[in-house]
Amino acid sequence: MGNGEQAEQRVIVALDVPDEQSAIALIDQLPQVSFWKVGLELFTSTGPKILEELKSRQKRIFLDLKFDDIPNTVAGACRSAARYGVDLLTIHATAGRDALKAATEAAQEGAAKAGVQPPKLIAITLLTSISARQLAFDLKIPLELPEYALEMALLAQECGLDGVVCSPQEVAQLRQTCENDFLLVCPGVRPTWADKGDQKRSLTPAQAIKAGADYLVIGRPITAAIEPELAWKRISEELTTVA
Ligand SMILES: O=c1ccn([C@@H]2O[C@H](COP(=O)(O)O)[C@@H](O)[C@H]2O)c(=O)[nH]1
Numbered sequence: 001m002g003n004g005e006q007a008e009q010r011v012i013v014a015l016d017v018p019d020e021q022s023a024i025a026l027i028d029q030l031p032q033v034s035f036w037k038v039g040l041e042l043f044t045s046t047g048p049k050i051l052e053e054l055k056s057r058q059k060r061i062f063l064d065l066k067f068d069d070i071p072n073t074v075a076g077a078c079r080s081a082a083r084y085g086v087d088l089l090t091i092h093a094t095a096g097r098d099a100l101k102a103a104t105e106a107a108q109e110g111a112a113k114a115g116v117q118p119p120k121l122i123a124i125t126l127l128t129s130i131s132a133r134q135l136a137f138d139l140k141i142p143l144e145l146p147e148y149a150l151e152m153a154l155l156a157q158e159c160g161l162d163g164v165v166c167s168p169q170e171v172a173q174l175r176q177t178c179e180n181d182f183l184l185v186c187p188g189v190r191p192t193w194a195d196k197g198d199q200k201r202s203l204t205p206a207q208a209i210k211a212g213a214d215y216l217v218i219g220r221p222i223t224a225a226i227e228p229e230l231a232w233k234r235i236s237e238e239l240t241t242v243a
Pocket of ligand 1 (some may be wrong): 014016037039046126127128129165187188189197199217218219220221
């Protein structure tokens, strides 16, 4: 995974829609998209059925359920999720060292038991919707935001995870510090023509790739566009300038 791929294969489109019918309509409307993210909204609505739909179309899957619980519980969740044969799976780094280690082992066990490839387990460093001000004043974290994101990434690396989810604004620093094969997956990506919405720490697709992201996660700029195919095409064209 990562840098060897063509630029547009490094875009994961977030399928944040309320039901299976809307999801399938988007998947069929965007046949060029090879990697889809199923998150809390859609998975809570459809359960694993949507994963089967994506697999039947030979799509890669990022199952973004952002587990955050005690070690025994996240391990159980990762063991179960790994059986679906998804490509990427998320846990919050804030679950802590014991939970991250337990999750890593459990994901391997679940996949082995089901006879599928284990998912790459990646940790959320700090949600891209959180600003430096919110980190300090609401979450009461006494570190500068880039330092906090780096500490979370290093914790994930020490615990044997495959990578992290980070904002494009921190990806260059993480790329320099983390191992070369440590995956850096960036949501919060916004072309200049798209609304930022609730994303606080964004860069454009080209800037994020140049800064060292392996994958970009892009949802609403494509899925909520009046013409999703055109939005996808504009992003793909932007990325050919940096590939
Ligand atoms: O820190 C994070 C972690 C995950 N996400 C998810 O990525 C997409 C982004 O969607 P947009 O519509 O492009 O904002 C969404 O599914 C989030 O749950 C994130 O944004 N930030």
